[in-house]
Amino acid sequence: MNARCSVSCIVPPHILQKLLESTDPQIRGAALGSLLATTRFRAERRILSEFGFTPNIAGGMRRTIYDCQHGRVLNKSVRVCGEGDASPKDPTVKRAYDGLGKTYDFYKTVFSRNSIDGRGMRLDGYVHFARAYNNAFWNGRQMVFGDGDGRVFIDFTKSLDVIAHELTHGFTEFTANLAYHNQSGALNESISDVFGSLVKQWSLGQRADEADWLIGAEVFTPDIQGDALRSMKEPGTAYNDPTIGRDPQPGHMDDYKQSPDTEEGDWGGVHINSGIPNHAFYILAANIGGHAWEAPGHIWYESVKASTETTDFQEFADTTFHMAGRLYGAGSVEQKAVRAAWGEVGIRVNLVSGVAARAAMTADDADSVAALGRKLEGLAKQVSALKTEVAQLKEGRYPDIAET
Structure with a gap:
C-alpha cells in the first residue's frame, strides 16, 4: 500500500475548491460536504493500511452492488444486487453493475487479467453515497459513487469511463503501486484515464479516430459549459465555466505545473499534470x-x-519505448510511434537507459530476479549475524567458550 494512502477521486480538488467560492449556498454546501467526506475516507484508508489488506479472492467475476441510501457509512449500506441476480430496477444500480462487468471483461479479454488484482478480486460498488456528493472514488477496496448535486454534477455512474478509471486505480495499485504525488501520482491518474477511455472504446467497438477521448463526458449538468472533466486529445479544453473555472491541464512539459505536495495542492497537481502522459497516449493511438x-x-x-512506486514521466516514457521494442520488434512502427509521441509532449526518450533491462524482462524473469534478491538479502543478514558473533567472541563476551 502506498504511503500516501490517498482516496483516488475522479473530480479533482481544484474544481471542488472553486465551487466553495460560489455565491449559491446549495453549490457551496455540496462542495464542502464532498470535500469533508473524501477527507474522512482518506483517514480511514490510512488506518486500514497499517493493518494491511488482503483482497477477497472469488476466482472469476463477482460483482456486488450496495445502496448507501444517502448515508456516509459503507458498512451500513444495503446489498441490492449480486453476481447473476435479476436485472435491478434502479438505473444507478444497473449502470454500476454493468460498468463493473464491462471493465472486468475488458481486462480479461484484452489482457487475460482476472480482475484488477489479476487473481479474481471481487468488485464491490456502492451507490447513492451521501447527499449531493460530487465525486466517485476508489478507496483501495471498493468503488463509491455519488449522485451529484444536480446543479453542477449528476449521477457519476452515467460515465463508463469514470467507473473504469476508478477500478484502474486498483490495477495500478496491485502492480506498480505508483506513489500518489508529483509525477508518479500524475502518471497514476493518467493510467486510469487511459484505460478508462480504452474500456469505453472497447465496449463501443470504436477505432482511435472515432473515439471522443473525453473522461466523464456525461457527469456535468447542462448548466455547465464543458464537454467533460478531461480531454486526452486536447488537454486544457475540457471545460471553461465561471462556476468551476477553466481546465488547467497542460499537454506539454513546457507547461508543467508544480503545485504544493499537499492535499490542498492535489499532491503536486496529480490531476493536472496527468494531461501530459494522457496526450502522449492519444498521439500514439492516433498515429x-x-x-x-x-x-x-x-x-x-x-x-x-514494469514500473515501480517512484516511476516518473521520463522513466515511464523510456519503459514504453523499450517495451514496444520487446513486444513488436526493435525499430518497429510501434516503437517509432512511441518515441515520436513522447517527443511531441516534450519528453525525449532515452534509447539506452536503466529501464531497458527491466522492460525487456518477462514476468517469469522478474519473479526469478525478485526471488534471487530475497535469497541474497537473507544471506547478507546471516553473514552480518556471524560477524557480530565473531566480534563478541573476540571481545570475550563468552568467557565460558575456550579460545581455539
Whole structure:
C-alpha cells in the first residue's frame, strides 16, 4: 500500500475548491460536504493500511452492488444486487453493475487479467453515497459513487469511463503501486484515464479516430459549459465555466505545473499534470490507428507492470519505448510511434537507459530476479549475524567458550 494512502477521486480538488467560492449556498454546501467526506475516507484508508489488506479472492467475476441510501457509512449500506441476480430496477444500480462487468471483461479479454488484482478480486460498488456528493472514488477496496448535486454534477455512474478509471486505480495499485504525488501520482491518474477511455472504446467497438477521448463526458449538468472533466486529445479544453473555472491541464512539459505536495495542492497537481502522459497516449493511438486497446494498450499495460512506486514521466516514457521494442520488434512502427509521441509532449526518450533491462524482462524473469534478491538479502543478514558473533567472541563476551 502506498504511503500516501490517498482516496483516488475522479473530480479533482481544484474544481471542488472553486465551487466553495460560489455565491449559491446549495453549490457551496455540496462542495464542502464532498470535500469533508473524501477527507474522512482518506483517514480511514490510512488506518486500514497499517493493518494491511488482503483482497477477497472469488476466482472469476463477482460483482456486488450496495445502496448507501444517502448515508456516509459503507458498512451500513444495503446489498441490492449480486453476481447473476435479476436485472435491478434502479438505473444507478444497473449502470454500476454493468460498468463493473464491462471493465472486468475488458481486462480479461484484452489482457487475460482476472480482475484488477489479476487473481479474481471481487468488485464491490456502492451507490447513492451521501447527499449531493460530487465525486466517485476508489478507496483501495471498493468503488463509491455519488449522485451529484444536480446543479453542477449528476449521477457519476452515467460515465463508463469514470467507473473504469476508478477500478484502474486498483490495477495500478496491485502492480506498480505508483506513489500518489508529483509525477508518479500524475502518471497514476493518467493510467486510469487511459484505460478508462480504452474500456469505453472497447465496449463501443470504436477505432482511435472515432473515439471522443473525453473522461466523464456525461457527469456535468447542462448548466455547465464543458464537454467533460478531461480531454486526452486536447488537454486544457475540457471545460471553461465561471462556476468551476477553466481546465488547467497542460499537454506539454513546457507547461508543467508544480503545485504544493499537499492535499490542498492535489499532491503536486496529480490531476493536472496527468494531461501530459494522457496526450502522449492519444498521439500514439492516433498515429498507429485502428483500435487503441491493441498495440498502444498492450504497450502501456506491460509498461505499468514494469514500473515501480517512484516511476516518473521520463522513466515511464523510456519503459514504453523499450517495451514496444520487446513486444513488436526493435525499430518497429510501434516503437517509432512511441518515441515520436513522447517527443511531441516534450519528453525525449532515452534509447539506452536503466529501464531497458527491466522492460525487456518477462514476468517469469522478474519473479526469478525478485526471488534471487530475497535469497541474497537473507544471506547478507546471516553473514552480518556471524560477524557480530565473531566480534563478541573476540571481545570475550563468552568467557565460558575456550579460545581455539
